[in-house]
Amino acid sequence: MYKLLKQVAKTGIRTEAPPAADDALRAVAERLGAETLRLLGRALTIRQVDAGSCNGCELEIHALANPYYNLEGLGIKFVASPRHADMLLVTGPVAKNMEVALRRTWEAVPEPKLVVALGDCGCTGGIFGESYASCGKVANVIPVDVTVPGCPPSPYAIMQGILTAISTRQK
Numbered sequence: 001m002y003k004l005l006k007q008v009a010k011t012g013i014r015t016e017a018p019p020a021a022d023d024a025l026r027a028v029a030e031r032l033g034a035e036t037l038r039l040l041g042r043a044l045t046i047r048q049v050d051a052g053s054c055n056g057c058e059l060e061i062h063a064l065a066n067p068y069y070n071l072e073g074l075g076i077k078f079v080a081s082p083r084h085a086d087m088l089l090v091t092g093p094v095a096k097n098m099e100v101a102l103r104r105t106w107e108a109v110p111e112p113k114l115v116v117a118l119g120d121c122g123c124t125g126g127i128f129g130e131s132y133a134s135c136g137k138v139a140n141v142i143p144v145d146v147t148v149p150g151c152p153p154s155p156y157a158i159m160q161g162i163l164t165a166i167s168t169r170q171k
Helices: 003-012 021-039 054-063 096-108 119-124 155-170
Strands: 044-050 077-078 087-091 114-118 134-136 147-148
Touching: 003 134, 021 155, 044 054, 044 096, 044 155, 054 155, 077 155, 087 096, 087 119, 087 155, 096 134, 114 119, 114 155, 119 147, 147 155
Parallel strands: 044 077, 044 087, 087 114, 114 147
Antiparallel strands: none
């Protein structure tokens, strides 16, 4: 142990250089924060619903909370109750077992409500399509304002989708 501590003291602490700032991401983030505050006058609250996805989209949604994307720093928060939400973020093809739950969740969101369908499965039904076990795309069950394609979509694309949904609400 002493030998290891001596080596650490001799070489010092070495870390990687921080990543370079992404100007495109910063511009989107600033625009998103400004639009949210201008339109709502407060934080945007999102309820995420997994309607039958493989969890690929959820991993990208979780990345939005890391320090690089810092969605909460822009005034956007995820909530547990649809009654506190302004927007639904729905992933996956809607499984038949989730159809009623998704519809009830959508009905519980107060007006004005926004819906963003994420991923190829949420936008088109993906490889599952419509079958005895799947209703297909989210728009087959509830009205959708914005679709964000990709398998899975990047956090940057998800942020763009949220911004698009907010800006379409004003028109």
